[in-house]
Amino acid sequence: MALNVIDLNSDVGESFGNYTIGLDGEVIPLISSANVACGFHAGDPSVMKRTVRIARENGVAVGAHPGLPDLMGFGRRQMDVSLEEIHNYVLYQVGALQAFASAQGVKLQHVKPHGALYNMAVQNNEIWDAVARAIAALDPTLILFVLAGANRQHLESIGTQNGVRIAFEFFGDRAYNPDGSLVSRKEPGAVIHDHEAVAEKVLKMVKEGRVVCIDGSEIDMAAETICVHGDNPAALALVNNIRKSLEANDVKIAPPQTFL
Numbered sequence: 001m002a003l004n005v006i007d008l009n010s011d012v013g014e015s016f017g018n019y020t021i022g023l024d025g026e027v028i029p030l031i032s033s034a035n036v037a038c039g040f041h042a043g044d045p046s047v048m049k050r051t052v053r054i055a056r057e058n059g060v061a062v063g064a065h066p067g068l069p070d071l072m073g074f075g076r077r078q079m080d081v082s083l084e085e086i087h088n089y090v091l092y093q094v095g096a097l098q099a100f101a102s103a104q105g106v107k108l109q110h111v112k113p114h115g116a117l118y119n120m121a122v123q124n125n126e127i128w129d130a131v132a133r134a135i136a137a138l139d140p141t142l143i144l145f146v147l148a149g150a151n152r153q154h155l156e157s158i159g160t161q162n163g164v165r166i167a168f169e170f171f172g173d174r175a176y177n178p179d180g181s182l183v184s185r186k187e188p189g190a191v192i193h194d195h196e197a198v199a200e201k202v203l204k205m206v207k208e209g210r211v212v213c214i215d216g217s218e219i220d221m222a223a224e225t226i227c228v229h230g231d232n233p234a235a236l237a238l239v240n241n242i243r244k245s246l247e248a249n250d251v252k253i254a255p256p257q258t259f260l
Contacts, residue, residue: 041067041075149180
């Protein structure tokens with residue numbers, strides 16, 4: 001079924017100390033939801049505060065992007081941690097960003113796990129449940145961003161059990177396997193830098209509910225939010241072209257809190 005409204009999100013606020021990552025000032029005005037790093041995998045208090053401000057000034061919804069405590073690995077290395085630890089990591093990080101948001105008169109919209117934590121959750125639904133429980137304890141109006149794919153019904157049930165809304169996410173600049181999972185970043189072609197190819201891929205998902213996989217096959221795909229990674233060197237061109245393509249096809253870009 002063709003969609004007439006979709007969210008466009010990006011992972012931002014990933015600079016740290018003297019290290020600058022991403023194009024936040026240029027990308028944030030072009031998206032509708034910002035996933036802000038919370039200090040574990042990237043970001044720091046000053047960056048968190050500044051990123052919330054940029055989002056607020058541009059009318060962009062703010063969400064927390066909690067990750068594993070792995071600055072050196074940018075949160076992309078899996079760790080042997082318990083469900084209780086994951087629950088506490090999410091509480092800690094979302095709570096920190098809530099403080100910076102509240103101080104600027106901003107209410108958080110969503111939570112999207114980062115990197116390895118996200119991928120671990122894709123492989124283990126108990127992790128999604130641990131994250132959902134943490135969200136429900138902090139603010140049950142927060143929306144949980146999860147990977148769109150074959151596991152939709154089970155993830156919807158996790159949201160229902162915890163009283164948390166779910167937004168299914170499509171990765172415009174990532175390649176998909178035929179089972180609906182993301183191709184590992186270790187594999188060639190996992191991240192797509194061709195902005196025209198990404199825009200075409202996104203439009204196909206929005207209009208046809210289908211995605212072409214890395215092996216050329218097609219699968220069904222339904223999502224409410226589209227991610228473009230802010231640390232992708234082609235992020236600005238990617239977001240610009242996705243916006244132009246969607247708007248030219250009468251698709252409205254809006255944060256999920258306005259339509260979920």
